[in-house]
Amino acid sequence: MRTTTTSGMAHGARRNLAPPTQITSPDKVVYPALGITKQQVADYYRAVAPKLLPELVRRPLSIVRCPDGIGQCFFQKHHAAKLGASVRAVPIREKDGGEEDYLYVDDIEGVINLVQMNVLEFHPWGARIADIERPDRLIFDLDPGEGVGWKAIIAAARDIRARLAALGMESFPRLSGGKGLHVVLPIRPGPDWAEVKAFCEGFADRMAEQAPERYVATASKARREGVIFIDWLRNSRGATSVASWSLRARPEAGVAVPMAWSELGRTRSGHDYPLPRALRRASSQRTDPWMGWTTAARQKLAASKREAAGRG
Secondary structure (H helix, E strand, C coil), rough: CCCCCCCCEECCHHHHHHHCCCCCCCCEEEEECCCEHHHHHHHHHHHHHHHHHHHHHCCCEEEEEEECCCCCEEEEEEEEHHHCCEEEEEEEECCCCCCCCCCEECHHHHHHHHHCEEEEEECCCCCHHEEEEEEEEEEEEEECCCCHHHHHHHHHHHHHHHHHHHHHCEEEEEEECCCCEEEEEECCCCHHHHHHHHHHHHHHHHHHHHHCCEEEEECCHCCCCEEEEECCCCHHCCCCCCCCCCCCCCCCCEEEEEHHHHHHHHHHCCCCCCCCHHHHHHHHCCCCCCCCCHHHHCCCCCCCHHHHHHHC
């Protein structure tokens, strides 16, 4: 969200010469509780394009498609021609050694092509297609168990921030648009997926060991009640996390909104910004809540899993 041109195109994106995408069934209601239509979703994404596109362009995407509005939705990660002329394909090696075409976009027309195909959510990889094996951002997803209050989730995010700062790394908070919070850590590309996964696993394990009454670092549902799952699994090859400014396919129409650390205490939930409020924030925002991102994106990952686990 840091590098845009006045046209709203992200740096490095190719200009799309195709005519603007027309939305069919524009009056179809996709968020029944709020009466939000398919056209309003498209209009939202066009309006926030200068902030959204740098999160998406030239990264493999997983998308959430909801043909009948929220309710019956499904993930898709592979490219298909029917997704639209502005949706690109990139071959990526799979675990079995074969290749599959994944999808990505270059510009807002690619995004609107996907909205036309009933996409509501956008989940990019933590790496770009130009260097797919070396991520440039990591995510700690704070997923609260039953009975965990919002203030405890904020406290957990601040705890992660402090622990990363002790390792010399700056991080940034984001409302998930759902139940939780994300702490986003930009890094200089270099470590491969195995290295970043080991770092994140060690980091989360150490937090859970030191405060087992507050945190858990395993995905087991049986251990989640009353604690926060520090989901480090987003940092595996092929895993994704929702993009900043993406809608969520949930009744509240929450948006994943980047926040300044100083703002976090005034929030009430992970879906504090439903579409209309997120749109107002985007249009009135004069300063980037993630000031310092460009500098932080040059920071190196802490040296090892042991180093991450041994501090904080």
